[in-house]
Amino acid sequence: MDELLSIRKSFQDEIEAAEDLTGLQQIKIKYTGKKGLLSAKMKSLSSIPPDKRPAFGSAINEVKNFIEDILTQREVLLKGKDKEKRLQSERLDISLPGKFIPFGNGHPIVQILEEIKDIFSSMGFDIEEGPEIELDHYNFEALNIPKDHPARDMQDTFYISDDVVLRTHTSPVQIRVMEKRKPPLQIIAPGKVYRCDADLSHTPMFHQVEGLMVDKDISFSDLKGVLELFIHSLFGKDTPVRFRPSYFPFTEPSAEVDIGCIFCSGKGCRVCKTTGWLEILGSGLVNPKVFEMAGYDPGEYSGFAFGMGVERITMLKYSIDDIRLFYENDLRFLRQF
Secondary structure, three states: OHHHHHHHHHHHHHHHOOOHHHHHHHHHHHOOOOOOOOOOOHHHHHHHOOOHHHHHHHHHHHHHHHHHHHHHHHHHHHHHHHHHHHHHOOOOOOOOOOOOEEEEEOHHHHHHHHHHHHHHHHOEEEEEOOOOOOEEEHHOOOEEEEEEEEHHHOOOOOOEEEEEEEOOOHHHHHHHHHOOOOOOEEEEEEEEEEEOOOOOEEEEEEEEEEEEEEEEOHHHHHHHHHHHHHHHHHHHHOOOEEEEEEEEEEEEEEEEEEEEEOOOOOOEEEEEEOOOOOEEEEEEEEEEHHHHHHHOOOOEEEEEEEEEEEEHHHHHHHHOOOOHHHHHHOHHHHHOO
């Protein structure tokens, strides 16, 4: 019993001297740890006469409870002092300006592509995608582009093998969709395409959006209505639009779509070659041969298709004169958008 009183007295002296949590932890281990003083006393119970063990065990537990209560109280006190000390040493000067974290933004091509998709989605068009490595059948044959067509020249098309190419347009997606779905349907097919060309206005890889609408009694007036609404939504309702006769293997009749030059307001300048007009996309009614290749009855169904280059539209939208700027990753250029 005298040893227990001595342990209690020495604990009280040491706990008063503990000034931090590290010292408190050492005291805790010394007195209540697995190899501490109280644990040693509990193990010595076996050497005490049986009739005195209950009283001695009760005394040990009493001292142990006393020590644990004091340790808990002291820990709360020291943690409070430690927190106060850290608050004083780590005080923030809220008058200092904060750190500026710059935010990224969409690439100009991505921004325009998303805007195009939003416009056509609002008109009820579904968005479809297809493979960039395409079969000759879908890229050419099914679109009424025969073996001797100039588009098949090695100077225009990246050939992986005789029957496999990097797609030169996203029109193959139209064929794939028509093979799986029956009319009515209206879709756009955005994506990357590839051609052997590189200069101020062309890159080997660029983006296109192709569109297709098929149903009974679709006419050229439907095509004009959809494209005029699209152009006015993208460039403004006062933008002049004209349809100019042209030729595409997969449409008949075909038309190029021009808008009034946004640089000179139609007065004539170097960009529009003094015509006052800028070509923006190609379009036309779907050629009956394309319907036949896709398994549609051209006597029952009609439709229109169109295609546009996203880079070209972005250049017109933002008055950019060199397509290569899009891919040089110059932050001075990209931050403008």
